[in-house]
Amino acid sequence: MDFKAVIFDLDGVLVFTDKYHYLAWKEIAGELGIDFTEKDNDRLRGVSRAESLEIILEKYEGEPLDDAKKADLLERKNNIYREYLGEMSPSDVTGDVRDTLKKLKENGIKLAVGSSSKNTAFILEKTDLTDAFDAVADGTMIVRSKPDPEVFLKAAELIDMSPSDCLVIEDADAGVEAAIAAGMHSAAIGAARNSHKAEAEIESVADILNL
Ligand code: B16
Numbered sequence: 216m217d218f219k220a221v222i223f224d225l226d227g228v229l230v231f232t233d234k235y236h237y238l239a240w241k242e243i244a245g246e247l248g249i250d251f252t253e254k255d256n257d258r259l260r261g262v263s264r265a266e267s268l269e270i271i272l273e274k275y276e277g278e279p280l281d282d283a284k285k286a287d288l289l290e291r292k293n294n295i296y297r298e299y300l301g302e303m304s305p306s307d308v309t310g311d312v313r314d315t316l317k318k319l320k321e322n323g324i325k326l327a328v329g330s331s332s333k334n335t336a337f338i339l340e341k342t343d344l345t346d347a348f349d350a351v352a353d354g355t356m357i358v359r360s361k362p363d364p365e366v367f368l369k370a371a372e373l374i375d376m377s378p379s380d381c382l383v384i385e386d387a388d389a390g391v392e393a394a395i396a397a398g399m400h401s402a403a404i405g406a407a408r409n410s411h412k413a414e415a416e417i418e419s420v421a422d423i424l425n426l
């Protein structure tokens with residue numbers, strides 16, 4: 216595969232904060248009388264916080280919720296989530312990820328993050344990953360969430376690369392679709408491998424070195 220830059224999704228690729236999203240959403244869903252399962256959580260991968268709430272509310276059978284109530288639910292979900300994030304440390308990033316980032320950099324490959332999360336900067340700081348990247352594009356910089364290509368196009372712009380020179384690593388179907396829509400190469404890891412939509416499927420981040 217011919218690429219000069221790698222754009223990494225964050226949650227599910229560099230770190231595994233999906234379990235914290237799950238626990239936080241489960242608490243909020245429970246208050247609303249919704250049985251929120253891990254399978255439901257899979258549908259939230261790569262999707263923005265507000266869109267995630269709408270997906271969860273598909274199972275809601277109570278009184279209609281107005282915008283103020285939804286905003287309150289979103290804020291409380293994020294507060295619960297950030298309490299878990301506050302416990303993160305550099306040990307939450309595997310040696311496999313750190314070694315791969317180092318080797319890619321040594322090979323002259325530009326490195327960026329492309330995440331839907333508005334907590335990206337906090338997560339990178341807690342895990343001591345901020346300095347590993349040439350640029351970070353995240354949920355605070357975009358108006359349209361994955362599967363829209365906006366966040367990956369923003370990342371490519373920040374590292375001054377054409378989309379066709381970029382490889383996106385994603386664990387979410389929505390993210391793979393966003394990479395394809397951006398005109399970028401794509402490699403699926405974790406859950407996204409099941410749908411066989413990406414150009415390549417990898418088992419670990421180190422496999423990027425063999426693409
Ligand atoms: P936040 P990614 C995504 O991160 C998560 O996969 C998704 O579950 C979450 O809803 C979204 O970030 C927004 O996160 O609430 O922190 O803004 O996979 O794009 O790195």
Ligand code: MG
Pocket residue numbers: 224225226227228260261385386387390
């Ligand atoms: Mg992800």
